[in-house]
Amino acid sequence: MSHFVIVGAGECGARAAFALREKGFDGEITLVGSEAIAPYERPPLSKASVLETLDPKFIASLEKYAESGIRLLSDVTAQDVDPVAKTVTCSDGSRLAYDKMLLATGAIARPLPGAAMNSAHIRSLRTHADAMALRKAMLPGKHIAIIGGGFIGLELAAMARMLCADVTVIEGLERVLKRGVPEDIAHVITQRHRAEGVDVRCGIAISALTEEGGKAIVRLSTGETIEADLVLVGIGAIPSTELAMRAGLTIENGIAVNEYLMTSAPDIYAAGDCCSFPLAIYGGRRVRLESWRNAQEQGTLAAANMMGVDEAISAVPWFWSDQYDMTLQIAGLSEGAVTHLRRDLGESAFMLFHLDEAGRLLAASGIGPGNAVARDIRLAEMLIAARAHPDPAALVASNIKLKSLLAA
Amino acid sequence: MSGNWIKVCEKDDIDEEDVIRFDHSGKTFAVYRSPADEFFATDGLCTHEHIHLADGLVMDEIIECPKHNGRFNYKTGEAKGAPVCVNLKTYPVKVEDGSVFISV
Numbered sequence: 239m240s241h242f243v244i245v246g247a248g249e250c251g252a253r254a255a256f257a258l259r260e261k262g263f264d265g266e267i268t269l270v271g272s273e274a275i276a277p278y279e280r281p282p283l284s285k286a287s288v289l290e291t292l293d294p295k296f297i298a299s300l301e302k303y304a305e306s307g308i309r310l311l312s313d314v315t316a317q318d319v320d321p322v323a324k325t326v327t328c329s330d331g332s333r334l335a336y337d338k339m340l341l342a343t344g345a346i347a348r349p350l351p352g353a354a355m356n357s358a359h360i361r362s363l364r365t366h367a368d369a370m371a372l373r374k375a376m377l378p379g380k381h382i383a384i385i386g387g388g389f390i391g392l393e394l395a396a397m398a399r400m401l402c403a404d405v406t407v408i409e410g411l412e413r414v415l416k417r418g419v420p421e422d423i424a425h426v427i428t429q430r431h432r433a434e435g436v437d438v439r440c441g442i443a444i445s446a447l448t449e450e451g452g453k454a455i456v457r458l459s460t461g462e463t464i465e466a467d468l469v470l471v472g473i474g475a476i477p478s479t480e481l482a483m484r485a486g487l488t489i490e491n492g493i494a495v496n497e498y499l500m501t502s503a504p505d506i507y508a509a510g511d512c513c514s515f516p517l518a519i520y521g522g523r524r525v526r527l528e529s530w531r532n533a534q535e536q537g538t539l540a541a542a543n544m545m546g547v548d549e550a551i552s553a554v555p556w557f558w559s560d561q562y563d564m565t566l567q568i569a570g571l572s573e574g575a576v577t578h579l580r581r582d583l584g585e586s587a588f589m590l591f592h593l594d595e596a597g598r599l600l601a602a603s604g605i606g607p608g609n610a611v612a613r614d615i616r617l618a619e620m621l622i623a624a625r626a627h628p629d630p631a632a633l634v635a636s637n638i639k640l641k642s643l644l645a646a
Numbered sequence: 647m648s649g650n651w652i653k654v655c656e657k658d659d660i661d662e663e664d665v666i667r668f669d670h671s672g673k674t675f676a677v678y679r680s681p682a683d684e685f686f687a688t689d690g691l692c693t694h695e696h697i698h699l700a701d702g703l704v705m706d707e708i709i710e711c712p713k714h715n716g717r718f719n720y721k722t723g724e725a726k727g728a729p730v731c732v733n734l735k736t737y738p739v740k741v742e743d744g745s746v747f748i749s750v
Contacts, residue, residue, distance in 0.1 A: 613703045
C-alpha cells in the first residue's frame, strides 16, 4: 500500500490529509505534528473567538482523523529526511518510509535579535499556548507593549484594549502595515487604534529588550524606556526550512516549489507558509504567502498533485484582518500598481483598486465595519483572476455593481 | 406542511442572484433570489463561525461566506467543502402577490 507522509500539522497539513481522502486516496496517511494538541486554526489566536473562549478551534475532531484513516502523530517532530531512501526520521525514534511526502512545516515567529523569545514577560504569537500567555496579561491595569505594527500586533492591540489593558505599539517604519496594506487604509486603522486609547508610535527602533524586576523593559532608539507587564514581539515570520535544507532541497525564501508544488527532490511536495512558488497571474513572479487561505488552498492542491492530477497554482492571494468591529480584506498583490482608485461603500467602508500601467487590475483592498467590503473584494478577486482591465469610471462609481464588470 | 408563514419583504427588495438578511424572533435567516428568479431561505449564519451569510456573494446556486469563503448550495443547504463541513438548514419559501414569505 502506498504511504503518504505529511510533515507539519497546521492548517495546510491537516487540510491536505483530509483532501487526500476526499479525492479518493486509499493508501496510508501519516500526519506528523510537533505540537501536543490536534491541528487547530491559527487566525483566531489573535482574535476574539479564541481570546474570549480560551479554547483552540480545532480543524477536526480526533474521531474524524480516526474515521478518515489519518494517523495523527502529535508531539512528534520530523528530524531528518532522506530523499534517496525516501524515509523520515522522527523525534520519537521512528523511521517512516514514504512514497510521497508533503512538507507543510509553516513558519516561526521572527526573533528580535538579542532578546528572549518566550519568557515570562516576552512572547511571540504562533501557538495556542502563546495566545493563552498573552491573554493572561490582557487585564485592566496591565501594560502590554507590542513590537511591530503588523496584522498580529494590531489585532492583539485591539483585543488587549477591548479587555481594558493599556497598550503601546512600537513600529520601526514610518507607519503601520507597511507591507501590503495601502497607506489610506493603514491610516484608518491607526486612527481607530488611537481613538481606542492605543499609543501607536512609528519610526522608532528598539535598542534593547530585557526583563528586570518582574517587568519587560523596552529601550527605544529615542533614549526612552518603556516598562511593560508583557511584550509581544510581532515582527513577522520566517519559513521553517531547516528540515528541507538538511535534506538538500532548494531553498529560495522558503522551500522552492514549482507551479505544481513540487520541490527539487522527487516525490517531495511543499505547501503553505513554508514554500515559495511562482505565481502565474503575476508573470510567474516567485512569492511566499503567510495566510490562512493560502495554506488551505495549497494543502488541497498538494493533495491533488500527489495523486497525479497535475494542477497548477492559480489562486489569487487573499488576506484579512479583524480589529475592533472593522475588517480589512485584500485580494491580489499590488506591487507594480501605478493607479489607485477609491470606491466608497456606504458611510464608513471603502475599497481601493490597484491597477498597473496598462489598466490591469492587480489588487484590491478594503476596510469597513463587519463584512461590509467582503462581497466586493470577492468580486475584485475574480476580476484579478480573469486578468481584467476594468473601466476605471465604473470601479469608482458605487452605483455600478462590480458583478456587472465581471460579465463584461 | 409547516408552521406559520412570515412575510420577509417585497419580491423586488432582493436583486436577482442576491441575498438579504432577515431577522425574526431572535433568529437570523438569509433569503435568496436565484438567477432563475426563484426564492430560497437558509439559516443566516455560516456553520463554520458565526458570520452573516447575507454579506456574502451569491453565484448561481452558491452562497459564499464573506469571512472564510465557505460555500453552500443555498437551495439544498449542502456544504461544499473546507472550511465548512456542516450543512445549512433550509426553510420553505413562497411568493404571493409580490411578497416573499418563509416558513420557520
